[in-house]
Amino acid sequence: MKTTSSRTSSLTPPLPPPINTPDSLKEHLQTALMIEHSTIPPYLCALYSIPNGENVTASTLIRSVVMEEMLHMVLVANLLNAINCPPKVKDPKFIPTYPAYLPHSDKKFVVQLLPFGTDAIETFLKIEMPAPLGAPPQSGDFRTIAQFYAAIRQGFEYLCAQPGGEKKLFVGSASKQIDGSSWYYGGGGAPFAVDSLKTALEAIAEITEQGEGYDHTLYDGDNRFGQVDELAHFFRFNEIRAGRRYQATDTPNGYPTGAALVVDWSARFPMAPNPKVSEYADRPEIHQLMMEFNRTYTKLLGSLDTAFNGTPSELLKAVPLMYDLKYRAQTLMAIPSGRGDGTTVGPSFEYAP
Amino acid sequence: MTGFSEAELHGTAMAKTYFALIPSIVGEALFGRLLAIWHDSWIRGKGDEPLLEQLVTDQILDDPDLGPIARNVASLWYLGMWFQLPAEWRNVHGAWANDVTFVVSPQSYTEGLVWKAIHTHPPAAKQPGYGSWALPPVTTEDAS
Numbered sequence: 001m002k003t004t005s006s007r008t009s010s011l012t013p014p015l016p017p018p019i020n021t022p023d024s025l026k027e028h029l030q031t032a033l034m035i036e037h038s039t040i041p042p043y044l045c046a047l048y049s050i051p052n053g054e055n056v057t058a059s060t061l062i063r064s065v066v067m068e069e070m071l072h073m074v075l076v077a078n079l080l081n082a083i084n085c086p087p088k089v090k091d092p093k094f095i096p097t098y099p100a101y102l103p104h105s106d107k108k109f110v111v112q113l114l115p116f117g118t119d120a121i122e123t124f125l126k127i128e129m130p131a132p133l134g135a136p137p138q139s140g141d142f143r144t145i146a147q148f149y150a151a152i153r154q155g156f157e158y159l160c161a162q163p164g165g166e167k168k169l170f171v172g173s174a175s176k177q178i179d180g181s182s183w184y185y186g187g188g189g190a191p192f193a194v195d196s197l198k199t200a201l202e203a204i205a206e207i208t209e210q211g212e213g214y215d216h217t218l219y220d221g222d223n224r225f226g227q228v229d230e231l232a233h234f235f236r237f238n239e240i241r242a243g244r245r246y247q248a249t250d251t252p253n254g255y256p257t258g259a260a261l262v263v264d265w266s267a268r269f270p271m272a273p274n275p276k277v278s279e280y281a282d283r284p285e286i287h288q289l290m291m292e293f294n295r296t297y298t299k300l301l302g303s304l305d306t307a308f309n310g311t312p313s314e315l316l317k318a319v320p321l322m323y324d325l326k327y328r329a330q331t332l333m334a335i336p337s338g339r340g341d342g343t344t345v346g347p348s349f350e351y352a353p
Numbered sequence: 354m355t356g357f358s359e360a361e362l363h364g365t366a367m368a369k370t371y372f373a374l375i376p377s378i379v380g381e382a383l384f385g386r387l388l389a390i391w392h393d394s395w396i397r398g399k400g401d402e403p404l405l406e407q408l409v410t411d412q413i414l415d416d417p418d419l420g421p422i423a424r425n426v427a428s429l430w431y432l433g434m435w436f437q438l439p440a441e442w443r444n445v446h447g448a449w450a451n452d453v454t455f456v457v458s459p460q461s462y463t464e465g466l467v468w469k470a471i472h473t474h475p476p477a478a479k480q481p482g483y484g485s486w487a488l489p490p491v492t493t494e495d496a497s
Binding site for chain 1: 358359360361363364365366460479480481482483484485488491
């Protein structure tokens with residue numbers, strides 16, 4: 001396996017990359033699982049704050065990104081299971097307390113639960129920011145998520161380059177892998193089993209390319225996985241911000257110059273930022289609805305935990321919970337917060353077993 | 354009157370639509386009277402369920418002018434439909450042009466309280482997910 005470090009002088013042995021033990025790889029993959037998840041509540045808040053039938057294109061774009069984030073969670077769970085490390089999902093520490101930094105990021109921006117609006121889309125662009133050309137892999141305090149995954153990729157390559165490395169690393173049970181055949185549906189692409197360096201690198205490529213684009217293009221390169229090429233997440237959000245679609249002649253460094261994408265920034269429920277159940281302790285009717293949302297959300301995490309840890313069929317049971325969560329979120333979005341500023345309540349995504 | 358909390362009613366996102374709809378059907382005067390008497394009952398019966406119920410029954414439901422409207426408002430919340438007021442009411446108050454039986458909007462159908470009350474989803478909307486019919490319904494019963 002050719003690694004970047006193998007190109008250095010043959011006289012001095014190359015330094016091992018930051019992720020150079022199976023334990024460190026496991027720890028970083030668990031962080032990756034948390035990062036993938038941490039983007040979902042903010043995206044869902046923006047999506048569910050759009051009333052049915054309004055901002056149709058924008059909401060379709062946001063929804064398509066969320067679907068792929070869920071796929072990424074499954075792929076990271078597959079990576080963890082491939083190296084025999086149980087993915088941990090049902091855990092209070094798994095959920096960020098918004099406003100929050102992306103886990104293990106360089107803390108350059110906070111991620112908040114906001115309704116659809118320019119503030120939310122600006123944050124999403126920061127989350128999905130492509131790595132600059134030649135940016136180094138970063139195993140901690142990362143600048144872009146792609147650089148974090150680059151460090152994970154290096155870790156896989158390094159460990160597999162050791163004598164017997166690949167065999168020693170991929171010792172997870174095949175029955176814990178979630179593939180697209182039975183338990184997963186709903187778009188965003190299909191997950192696939194990870195059982196080798198090749199499939200691990202494919203999983204990492206799928207995740208980062210859907211986010212920031214394939215090889216510094218606008219697109220995710222998914223035609224290589226038997227799917228239709230789509231704009232990467234960053235560029236989908238950029239279309240919403242610019243109010244314009246990309247066309248074939250556009251480049252990643254420029255603005256979209258295609259057809260107009262009509263966005264009505266006022267067509268949304270103005271959810272108060274970063275809601276918390278505790279703010280509504282003296283409003284029992286609202287408090288109860290928020291608690292019900294959080295219990296459903298926590299149940300969903302429990303379902304995912306079970307699905308990722310040996311019972312893939314549980315993933316099908318998680319689907320009704322996801323729908324239920326959506327309807328509950330939309331209900332909360334429409335309830336006046338009583339703050340006197342025209343805001344509405346919104347879902348808080350807090351741990352409630 | 355619906356058995357659902359104020360927060361749940363707001364949660365349907367239909368409140369503004371209905372608030373504008375009712376006076377457009379029965380006129381501002383009757384709607385204003387209904388609101389004023391409801392407000393009076395609510396203030397006097399606050400914190401005392403049986404008293405509130407009594408006041409609403411006496412002052413609103415048993416009132417020949419307001420009773421039919423109030424019943425229609427409750428069924429509006431439940432079914433997202435306005436039902437033409439009874440003939441006796443129309444003989445007294447006249448046949449208002451908009452007082453016909455109709456479904457208010459696609460949203461009013463999906464947001465009807467009836468679906469929540471019977472723990473299901475509106476057919477052809479708010480789908481609960483493929484295969485969910487083989488699973489027990491989602492509940493959020495408080496363990497405590």
